[in-house]
Amino acid sequence: MRERSSSAPTRTLPRRAIFTVDLVLLAPRGKHLSVLLARTASNGAKERWLLPCDGPKKGETVEAVARRIMRSVAGSDVAWFEQAGAFGVGKRHAVNADVSICFVGVVPSRTGAATGFEWHVISDLPQLPARQADMVESALASLRDRMDYAPVAFRLLPAEFTLSELQQTYEMLIGRRLHKASFRRALQAAWLVEPTDEWRSEGRGRPAQLFRYAPRRRRGNRRAVRFDLLGESRTRA
Amino acid sequence: MRERSSSAPTRTLPRRAIFTVDLVLLAPRGKHLSVLLARTASNGAKERWLLPCDGPKKGETVEAVARRIMRSVAGSDVAWFEQAGAFGVGKRHAVNADVSICFVGVVPSRTGAATGFEWHVISDLPQLPARQADMVESALASLRDRMDYAPVAFRLLPAEFTLSELQQTYEMLIGRRLHKASFRRALQAAWLVEPTDEWRSEGRGRPAQLFRYAPRRRRGNRRAVRFDLLGESRTRA
DNA sequence: TGACATAAGTAGCAATCAGCTACTTATTCG
DNA sequence: CGAATAAGTAGCTGATTGCTACTTATGTCA
Numbered sequence: 001m002r003e004r005s006s007s008a009p010t011r012t013l014p015r016r017a018i019f020t021v022d023l024v025l026l027a028p029r030g031k032h033l034s035v036l037l038a039r040t041a042s043n044g045a046k047e048r049w050l051l052p053c054d055g056p057k058k059g060e061t062v063e064a065v066a067r068r069i070m071r072s073v074a075g076s077d078v079a080w081f082e083q084a085g086a087f088g089v090g091k092r093h094a095v096n097a098d099v100s101i102c103f104v105g106v107v108p109s110r111t112g113a114a115t116g117f118e119w120h121v122i123s124d125l126p127q128l129p130a131r132q133a134d135m136v137e138s139a140l141a142s143l144r145d146r147m148d149y150a151p152v153a154f155r156l157l158p159a160e161f162t163l164s165e166l167q168q169t170y171e172m173l174i175g176r177r178l179h180k181a182s183f184r185r186a187l188q189a190a191w192l193v194e195p196t197d198e199w200r201s202e203g204r205g206r207p208a209q210l211f212r213y214a215p216r217r218r219r220g221n222r223r224a225v226r227f228d229l230l231g232e233s234r235t236r237a
Numbered sequence: 238m239r240e241r242s243s244s245a246p247t248r249t250l251p252r253r254a255i256f257t258v259d260l261v262l263l264a265p266r267g268k269h270l271s272v273l274l275a276r277t278a279s280n281g282a283k284e285r286w287l288l289p290c291d292g293p294k295k296g297e298t299v300e301a302v303a304r305r306i307m308r309s310v311a312g313s314d315v316a317w318f319e320q321a322g323a324f325g326v327g328k329r330h331a332v333n334a335d336v337s338i339c340f341v342g343v344v345p346s347r348t349g350a351a352t353g354f355e356w357h358v359i360s361d362l363p364q365l366p367a368r369q370a371d372m373v374e375s376a377l378a379s380l381r382d383r384m385d386y387a388p389v390a391f392r393l394l395p396a397e398f399t400l401s402e403l404q405q406t407y408e409m410l411i412g413r414r415l416h417k418a419s420f421r422r423a424l425q426a427a428w429l430v431e432p433t434d435e436w437r438s439e440g441r442g443r444p445a446q447l448f449r450y451a452p453r454r455r456r457g458n459r460r461a462v463r464f465d466l467l468g469e470s471r472t473r474a
Numbered sequence: 475t476g477a478c479a480t481a482a483g484t485a486g487c488a489a490t491c492a493g494c495t496a497c498t499t500a501t502t503c504g
Numbered sequence: 505c506g507a508a509t510a511a512g513t514a515g516c517t518g519a520t521t522g523c524t525a526c527t528t529a530t531g532t533c534a
Contacts, residue, residue, distance in 0.1 A: 019323075099256060179522070180483085182522065203531070204479070204531045205479085208482055436500095438501065442500080442509045443501050443509080444511075446511085
């Protein structure tokens, strides 16, 4: 076994290093998700894009930093956000922080972007610094991990919505197609929505009933809806 | 909507702040988990305990810091480790870092501790600084989230083990009792273990067959064992 | 007006899976 | 030998999932 006690970390003041908070802010864009990127000043040179980031003001929690960045770049309509890990040295970071703490957030599609920022569809991103590219991937994984429990989809929709709209929102967030009948059955079982008396006709086809988000306290020990287990649809185009 | 573009974070060099890496290192202790804590120099005053922590050396990734701390305090037998989030200001930290990046790790029970460090059973910890107490809780949650996918339990056991030993290990890591028949059925379905020809007699009772870890590539799209869904046992004392 | 296209919503089967009870088997102890 | 103990198994019940195929309600276009 190695020598161990000579440098027991907490006996002396530990080394310390510098970090920033980086943000992967997502929004629906048609049928896909898009990410908010910052354009760096391009003096005739090729454009470069970065994730929004900043460090804490004095006494600010990392959550507060993330929230502040989100407000400053996209207004205050954050449907959900969460920490998605810290990304260390080894891959170069945009502003040479030793470590970046990554947050994922989701905002409704109508949300605009501050000047200097633009939405990019996730399947077609410009090249990012290596560490930030990792962060985007990890942020998506975090989002999809939480879909079963966090009511993100409902906050991206108006108060009343059709089940098809809800399903499409889930499909976009999860990144997979879902099977119509199973999706509806799972929602019913979890008592997540309640029907209203209204129906909406969307052009051709049968009108859809409107629902609202109404998470009733579950009877017994009903478990969360496991959307990740719901099968893909092969019947929908 | 708020004023937004005047302080777009990435246009100027962002603020930066200081962090450390803190470690929640777990080990089996009888039927419970224990955490490794560092004793601070107590000059006659009351003893205080802290999580092991340190900052990065130049160019070191956060994972490397975590690994280095683990080696220095408990040798090199780490069964599994993973990042468990960054914890910000607002609650005081041991060494006044702005942020602590938390790692969870698990080591086998035989692992000793470096001088100045001691194992404490998780249900009976001494008081820790508020932020570190949060970290312990969060670290446990991270561990239990990953149990379905990471083969932690197998690395805490010798190469050959009985299914009862395996079940006890899972119960300790998950923090819940499991039902014997369901546990075995789930393992079989997932092809995680294979039987050997050996049996071991453990005193009274029928001898147990020995198994080894042998995760065969799954046929079709078999999903991970969802240990979190397996029921509690009421028949075992 | 009526046939067709389109989309919403439903019924229900077959397969799988979890929770549980109750068993059989193999060993030690007295 | 019988009681105690622990390993391992059988199999029922009810819930959940994946899926196909339906019914219902509307718009469109001849």
